[in-house]
Amino acid sequence: MCIVYSIVNQKGGVGKTTSAINLAASLAVLEFKTLLIDLDPQANSTTGLGINLQNVYHSIYNCLVDKIPLQNIIHETELKFLQIAPAHIDLVGAQLELTDIKDRELIFKQIMEPILNLYDFIIIDCSPSLGLLTVNALVASHKVIIPVQCEYFALEGLGQLLNTIKIIQQRLNPELVIEGILLTMLDSRLRLNNQITSEIRNHFESLVFENIINRNSKISEAQSVGKPVILYDVDSKGAANYMNLAKEILQKNNLT
Amino acid sequence: MCIVYSIVNQKGGVGKTTSAINLAASLAVLEFKTLLIDLDPQANSTTGLGINLQNVYHSIYNCLVDKIPLQNIIHETELKFLQIAPAHIDLVGAQLELTDIKDRELIFKQIMEPILNLYDFIIIDCSPSLGLLTVNALVASHKVIIPVQCEYFALEGLGQLLNTIKIIQQRLNPELVIEGILLTMLDSRLRLNNQITSEIRNHFESLVFENIINRNSKISEAQSVGKPVILYDVDSKGAANYMNLAKEILQKNNLT
Numbered sequence A, B: 001m002c003i004v005y006s007i008v009n010q011k012g013g014v015g016k017t018t019s020a021i022n023l024a025a026s027l028a029v030l031e032f033k034t035l036l037i038d039l040d041p042q043a044n045s046t047t048g049l050g051i052n053l054q055n056v057y058h059s060i061y062n063c064l065v066d067k068i069p070l071q072n073i074i075h076e077t078e079l080k081f082l083q084i085a086p087a088h089i090d091l092v093g094a095q096l097e098l099t100d101i102k103d104r105e106l107i108f109k110q111i112m113e114p115i116l117n118l119y120d121f122i123i124i125d126c127s128p129s130l131g132l133l134t135v136n137a138l139v140a141s142h143k144v145i146i147p148v149q150c151e152y153f154a155l156e157g158l159g160q161l162l163n164t165i166k167i168i169q170q171r172l173n174p175e176l177v178i179e180g181i182l183l184t185m186l187d188s189r190l191r192l193n194n195q196i197t198s199e200i201r202n203h204f205e206s207l208v209f210e211n212i213i214n215r216n217s218k219i220s221e222a223q224s225v226g227k228p229v230i231l232y233d234v235d236s237k238g239a240a241n242y243m244n245l246a247k248e249i250l251q252k253n254n255l256t
Ligand SMILES: Nc1ncnc2c1ncn2[C@@H]1O[C@H](COP(=O)(O)OP(=O)(O)OP(=O)(O)O)[C@@H](O)[C@H]1O
Pocket: A011, A012, A013, A014, A015, A016, A017, A018, A019, A040, A044, A126, A127, A128, A184, A185, A186, A213, A214, A215, A216, A217, A219, A220, A223, A238, B010, B011, B012, B013, B128, B149, B151, B152, B153, B154
């Protein structure tokens, strides 16, 4: 039984891609068959896993617009149980090209159906927007993870995002559940970070993951060499944080 | 003679809003009449200057879609020479609503024309995307400032952004010039930050502003109380960094 996750937040730079890559890698290290789908035209998940964009002849764009089957665009990664469906800059055009299509919110769900039985987990990295591509991801998902930086603007946008998810649950995907709010890039030396963390925990209570992701330079260093942090520095705090998150998710789904 | 700037980068969380607010505030402190326009549905520039979204009855959305004149939506701020044209979440819909209009890329330029003579500087904060609203901002601008975090994903997206600007210069706004690439959130203790800074300086040379914005907790603290950093802590490094940037821009335009 495959569980499909979307990693969503319209606020930019909160750690969506970083969380998608490193959660997927941690699940793969625990030997769960995992597919990472990059639905952001920036293609950061794709390059963050070491894929050279010049070697990407077909991407998610071609599945959406040219109806190429998803399994034809999948690449291997350095981890045996992790594969990736890459993005491409063409995706910028997909939003406009799909606007006039009937049932445009369901396109991605239909594309995913044939491959669901091949994986235990599918993780979808989204762009910093609540446009048609992100709506498609949410409609195709069972659960959603919301990364939030412990900063003021990220906190402000949370209410709006939860409203949007509620509308999707009511109109397009009643099955969709919020798996959790993930606090990212926490620097516990900063007063403001700690203040916002307790505000979020008090307000959203059990909706917030136990495990927090601390700010850790190994995480961004790993991206510059195209590796998940667990392959770049297995002893780093970043690798431990994301492995603990993976274990928390497995527990929530009675899979440990 | 009013100079119109767009603050643009499709990469999220690189400091677009922070730079828009604090550059505008620094110019206002130097007694240049400045208007900050918030073109991002997240409305972070609006709340970052202390405007309560519940008091915003008309926003930039109403100018674009209902043809309300821009001067009717302008709010005062704590600084005598700084005003703001607020955003609203409705802007999320503007992109779709404007898609079928003739000359949809020129709408914002037409809205701005009547107020150009009221200001010395206009600063436009954009959302993390290269969609229709950002294209509208670039078409209406004389110059563009590109904030870039000294991190791998932000560096990767730079080439794509420069391509897009070139297309706009060729097809829609031949006057548009790149005022500079602004390095933001630099933590000089981090090896990766220093490595990427020198890569950007070597590659883009004089296109990069002399002044760098360092990571400084007073900058985000100021946002949580709705003030530019110069009003929150005038002696902070953040306030000095943005004031030096304002002076560098004035020098580039022979206005000191
Ligand atoms: N825990 C962390 N510690 C240190 N740096 C981090 C951490 N998480 C993310 N980063 C860095 O912060 C930046 C933003 O993260 P990331 O790109 O994952 O955010 P995003 O939400 O995917 O951004 P976008 O909105 O552009 O898609 C990146 O440069 C990344 O390397």
